[in-house]
Amino acid sequence: MPELPEVETIRLGLAPVLEGRRIVRVEQRRRDLRFPLPDRFVERLTGRRIERLERRAKYILIHLDGDEVLAVHLGMTGRFSVSARGKRARECATFRYPQRGGAKHDHLVFFISGGAVVTYNDARRFGYMTLIAGPDLTHNPYLRGLGVEPLSADLNAAYLARRAHGKRADVKALLMDQRIIAGIGNIYACEALFRAGIDPCKPAARLATKSEAPTPLAGRLVAAVQAVLKQAIGAGGSTLRDYQQADGRVGNFQSQFQIYGREGEPCLRPSCRGTVRRKTQGGRSTFYCPVCQR
DNA sequence: AAGAACTCCTGTTGGC
DNA sequence: TGCCAACAGGAGTTCT
Numbered sequence A: 001m002p003e004l005p006e007v008e009t010i011r012l013g014l015a016p017v018l019e020g021r022r023i024v025r026v027e028q029r030r031r032d033l034r035f036p037l038p039d040r041f042v043e044r045l046t047g048r049r050i051e052r053l054e055r056r057a058k059y060i061l062i063h064l065d066g067d068e069v070l071a072v073h074l075g076m077t078g079r080f081s082v083s084a085r086g087k088r089a090r091e092c093a094t095f096r097y098p099q100r101g102g103a104k105h106d107h108l109v110f111f112i113s114g115g116a117v118v119t120y121n122d123a124r125r126f127g128y129m130t131l132i133a134g135p136d137l138t139h140n141p142y143l144r145g146l147g148v149e150p151l152s153a154d155l156n157a158a159y160l161a162r163r164a165h166g167k168r169a170d171v172k173a174l175l176m177d178q179r180i181i182a183g184i185g186n187i188y189a190c191e192a193l194f195r196a197g198i199d200p201c202k203p204a205a206r207l208a209t210k211s212e213a214p215t216p217l218a219g220r221l222v223a224a225v226q227a228v229l230k231q232a233i234g235a236g237g238s239t240l241r242d243y244q245q246a247d248g249r250v251g252n253f254q255s256q257f258q259i260y261g262r263e264g265e266p267c268l269r270p271s272c273r274g275t276v277r278r279k280t281q282g283g284r285s286t287f288y289c290p291v292c293q294r
Numbered sequence B: 001a002a003g004a005a006c007t008c009c010t011g012t013t014g015g016c
Numbered sequence C: 001t002g003c004c005a006a007c008a009g010g011a012g013t014t015c016t
Helices: A004-018 A041-045 A157-164 A171-176 A186-196 A216-234
Strands: A023-028 A050-056 A059-064 A068-073 A078-084 A106-112 A116-122 A128-133 A277-281 A284-288
Touching (some): A004 A050, A004 A216, A023 A041, A041 A128
Antiparallel strands (some): A023 A106, A068 A128, A078 A116
């Protein structure tokens, strides 16, 4: 799926198209994605004004008038594309339907006032949408219990040490645990651990001392996480297989991967003679350099 | 009760 | 070319 940088990029692409507009019509082509769509979904969206778009973890939160929020999780393959109808089509020349995927898994189509058409496509249907009565979102089962935003001041060495203390799980699992830090997936976990020079299999507990104080590892990891996420957002996210931005453009960060997908290639750390290895951790691929990640 | 395993679904890729 | 297995960026649920 899109991880935090991809979701943020999509939010940035959708915001100017949606904010301040109304949903004039919704085409719902199936009753469920990963989970059933909300009851009377079309009816509850039609005519609503979109106030603003926000991101929380990997969720796009579409704030509607009347204090209701459409929360969207893209799962692994969910994507939005923006096109236009009528005379707005010419003004939106840069907006194109996605080149891949086509109409086959276009499950929802939102017609927006002013002429934009926003299509939700999701081949594997691991994505989901829910309507939350706001303004307090913290009671929602999906959002409740999410950990800190990694790019906020809430993520710091002391916090990480506190949450890692006594944990037997490995540090990569900790990074990907949405209840601790929200928004990091497999790719950025690998990249952050490489940049921090930390072995993904190291026990998470090593981030903290017996008294829950942060070890130097914790500080390095926080810095690496924040640096890689910021860099990826700056590049418009990464484009692999299914992800693309709302306007059909692709992100560029995949060209800046230092470890992900590089099995068998030389480690990019200066003066390191290691070779990138791949192993399976918790059922997913971990890429790492056995020489400089200790 | 933490942590691992399983599960949803479809498409792509690589080996034979 | 065809067939089949392995794999893909997630995370809720079920197990041990």
